[in-house]
Amino acid sequence: MMDMLLQTLMQGVLLGGLYCLFALGLSLMYGVMRLTNTAQGDFILLGSFSAVAGIAALKWLTPDATWMPLLLSPLLLLIAFGAGFMLQRQVLNRVLGKDPLPSLVVTFGLSIVIQNLLLELFSADPRSIETGGLNIASVQLPGGWAVGVLPLLILALALAATYGLQWMFDHSALGRSFRAVSDDLEIAQLMGLNAKRVYAYATGIAFMLITVAGVLQAMRTTVSPSDGPMLLLFAFESVIIGGMGSFKGTLIGALLLGVTQQIGFLFDPGWGIWFGHIVFLLLLLVRPQGLFPKTVG
Amino acid sequence: MNALLQTRGLTAFYGDAQALFGIDFQVDQGEMVAIIGANGAGKSTFMKAVTGLLAVQPAQILWQGQPIGGMSASEIAKRGIALVPEGRRLFSSLNVEENLLMGECAERKGVWNLLRVYELFPILKQKRLQASTSLSGGQQQMVAIGRALMSNPALLLCDELSLGLAPIVIKEIYSAMPRICAEGMTVVMVEQDVSKAREVSSRLYCFQEGSVSLQGVSSTLTAEQISQAYFGLPNKHGAALP
Numbered sequence: 413m414m415d416m417l418l419q420t421l422m423q424g425v426l427l428g429g430l431y432c433l434f435a436l437g438l439s440l441m442y443g444v445m446r447l448t449n450t451a452q453g454d455f456i457l458l459g460s461f462s463a464v465a466g467i468a469a470l471k472w473l474t475p476d477a478t479w480m481p482l483l484l485s486p487l488l489l490l491i492a493f494g495a496g497f498m499l500q501r502q503v504l505n506r507v508l509g510k511d512p513l514p515s516l517v518v519t520f521g522l523s524i525v526i527q528n529l530l531l532e533l534f535s536a537d538p539r540s541i542e543t544g545g546l547n548i549a550s551v552q553l554p555g556g557w558a559v560g561v562l563p564l565l566i567l568a569l570a571l572a573a574t575y576g577l578q579w580m581f582d583h584s585a586l587g588r589s590f591r592a593v594s595d596d597l598e599i600a601q602l603m604g605l606n607a608k609r610v611y612a613y614a615t616g617i618a619f620m621l622i623t624v625a626g627v628l629q630a631m632r633t634t635v636s637p638s639d640g641p642m643l644l645l646f647a648f649e650s651v652i653i654g655g656m657g658s659f660k661g662t663l664i665g666a667l668l669l670g671v672t673q674q675i676g677f678l679f680d681p682g683w684g685i686w687f688g689h690i691v692f693l694l695l696l697l698v699r700p701q702g703l704f705p706k707t708v709g
Numbered sequence: 710m711n712a713l714l715q716t717r718g719l720t721a722f723y724g725d726a727q728a729l730f731g732i733d734f735q736v737d738q739g740e741m742v743a744i745i746g747a748n749g750a751g752k753s754t755f756m757k758a759v760t761g762l763l764a765v766q767p768a769q770i771l772w773q774g775q776p777i778g779g780m781s782a783s784e785i786a787k788r789g790i791a792l793v794p795e796g797r798r799l800f801s802s803l804n805v806e807e808n809l810l811m812g813e814c815a816e817r818k819g820v821w822n823l824l825r826v827y828e829l830f831p832i833l834k835q836k837r838l839q840a841s842t843s844l845s846g847g848q849q850q851m852v853a854i855g856r857a858l859m860s861n862p863a864l865l866l867c868d869e870l871s872l873g874l875a876p877i878v879i880k881e882i883y884s885a886m887p888r889i890c891a892e893g894m895t896v897v898m899v900e901q902d903v904s905k906a907r908e909v910s911s912r913l914y915c916f917q918e919g920s921v922s923l924q925g926v927s928s929t930l931t932a933e934q935i936s937q938a939y940f941g942l943p944n945k946h947g948a949a950l951p
Contacts, residue, residue: 588807589814595800602760602794604786604815604860706802 420674422559428650428670429567430632432663433625434643435650436573437618443657443706444590444614445508447515451523453644454530455619459626460635461530463488464539488627489620496619500612508611523640530637538634547631566628573621574663581659590614594657649692655702664703713738713895714759714790714864715771719778721751721758728754730919736864741886741896743910743927745903747939750916752899753795756868760792761785786815791862795869795899797853799841806837808852812859819861820892826855829885847878854882858889865889867898871905883909903935917941 438452449455466484503522507514549561581587589610592600601607629635629643646669654665669688676687695702712735721729729751736742746752757763759770761782770778777785791812799808809826827834830851836844841852850870857865871879879902886909890896900906906913907927915923915938923930923938 585810588803588810591802591807592800592811595802596798598762598782599794599798599800600811600814601782602762602786602792603811603856604783605811606783 416678419557420678421671422557424671424674425667426560426563426567426670427674428667429563429570430625430628430666431646431650431669432570432666433566433573433621433628434647435654435662435666436570436577436659437621437625438647439651439654439657439659439662440577440614440618440621442651444594445611446512446594447504447508448512448519449618450516450519450644451526451640452622452647453640453642454523454526455622456626456629456643456647457530457635457637457640458526459488459492459623460541460630461534461539461626461637462491462623463541463627463630464534464635467541485627488623492619492623493616496622497612497616499619500615501608504615505608505611523644527637527640534637536636536638538636539630540634541627541630543631562628562632566632569624569628570663570666573624574659577617577621578659586610586613646688649688652702653692653695655705657706658702658704661702661704661706711738711773712736712771713740713773714897716755716759717769717771719755719758719765719769721754721763721765723754723763728919729758732916732919732921734914734921736895736897739890739893739895740912741890741898741910742912742914743906744897744899744914744916745901745906745935745939746916746922749918751919752916753868754919755916756792756795756866756899759785759866760790783814786860786862787817789815789817789861789863791815791857791860791865793850793853793857793865793867793870795872797846797849799849799852799856801840801842803841804838805833805841805844805852808841809833809855809859812856815860815862817861821858821861823859826858829858829888830855845878846874847882850874850878850882851885854885854889862894864895864897867896869899869901871900871902879905903939907935915939 434452434456438449441447441449463484466488470484503518504515507518543562547562550558551561551564552558581590589600589605592603592605593607593610597607650666650669651662652665653668654661654663669692672691673684673688677684714736716732716734719729719732719734720727732751732755734755744752744755754763758765758778761780761784765778767776767778770776772788772790777788800811803811806823809823827837832848833851833855836848841849844852854867870882874882883905886896898906898910907930910927913925913927913930914921915935917938918941922941923934
């Protein structure tokens with residue numbers, strides 16, 4: 413019994429690592445500019461499918477070089493940053509303001525467009541990224557336990573991303589600008605800061621995180637164009653549980669969500685995700701500001 | 710004299726409500742000019758218009774002869790106008806030093822840097838890694854002034870430096886002014902305390918209901934002239950004070 417509980421806890425934490433990567437981009441964009449990106453899930457899928465397409469193209473070009481996909485990652489991250497930067501400059505900056513509705517409508521619209529675009533290009537078939545056996549590899553732990561290598565890798569990346577993001581926020585000049593525009597936009601501009609450019613950097617970084625999440629999701633399981641809203645929901649629940657604007661909060665929120673879902677799965681295979689929602693709603697009732705809120709207003 | 714900043718018939722609106730009704734204002738290089746006026750006279754609105762927080766017609770504000778009205782706040786900051794805002798408005802999630810460093814965003818070279826600001830306000834050096842919200846009101850005001858100086862402005866605007874501060878603290882803050890002006894800084898200060906304003910400034914403007922009701926050399930204006938312009942009571946509608 414004890415063994416099973418510990419197993420569940422561990423699986424939950426590993427799952428939470430993935431959710432954390434889903435959520436960090438959302439947390440960053442909300443924290444810096446109070447923008448709720450309702451297309452988060454679909455952007456994650458855009459990352460997944462970009463990788464799928466990129467790998468297919470590489471295979472076609474050089475059928476023998478199996479290590480080529482690794483080269484794709486830095487390129488993909490660069491493209492993601494550029495895409496996020498441009499999206500913010502050309503689209504999202506125009507709809508930011510005191511009223512949150514325009515940005516919600518625009519990102520919601522983007523989510524529908526992306527979903528249909530992916531459906532058109534890739535059909536509704538589930539796809540995944542071939543990992544050369546990494547997704548089923550495991551390491552043996554003492555006591556006869558086995559842990560998947562890929563989930564461990566995902567958790568490590570989630571921890572690194574959270575820590576890195578928090579460090580950047582607290583100690584770099586860019587992070588200082590992020591906090592300044594978040595604190596008092598008017599005064600930040602009065603200091604000579606170009607807020608729209610700062611926002612574009614934030615979205616660029618968010619898109620890099622989103623792409624990492626998308627690629628890992630496609631490595632771990634299958635993705636299909638209609639998955640977006642569910643991914644958004646997990647990201648959203650993680651951010652809300654943890655508290656808006658705190659990356660540490662987002663990480664803990666994601667881990668909690670993962671563990672809760674795993675406990676649900678323990679009772680009944682159909683209960684996991686539902687159980688996560690219930691706990692999320694209960695937490696909203698008890699502590700609507702989340703566990704570690706940072707951002708005000 | 711070449712005007713550093715000049716406004717000509719400056720009008721400003723909050724939505725449909727007009728707040729400034731044709732302000733003619735000028736400050737020359739190296740001057741210390743005070744703006745006084747009652748609450749709602751348009752002093753802070755004037756500051757907002759000059760710093761780009763409120764959109765106005767381009768030609769209504771001239772900076773070194775160039776129209777800057779309606780430019781974005783960050784562009785105006787880069788051209789050398791810095792504001793110490795009313796109520797200080799420090800960045801609450803930034804510590805003291807980080808707040809000061811925000812002044813560097815204007816990317817202007819000059820004599821002011823962290824070292825100089827810490828020389829001017831030594832207490833800030835001691836508290837440089839503390840949260841800005843943990844400081845006293847006077848110390849926060851020092852950070853706000855230091856933050857504006859860090860942008861090496863050609864013109865420093867101070868909005869109600871003494872607001873909400875104890876007299877002894879106000880004195881301490883104002884004692885830094887000569888050292889700031891010694892570098893040839895041009896200063897425009899909005900001040901509610903009329904005697905303070907007269908004491909520190911060379912010239913003085915009095916605003917009333919969005920217009921200039923009086924202007925002149927501070928030392929030659931009489932208390933009576935000022936109180937008339939300030940309150941606008943006697944003779945305005947042909948009636949004398951009781």
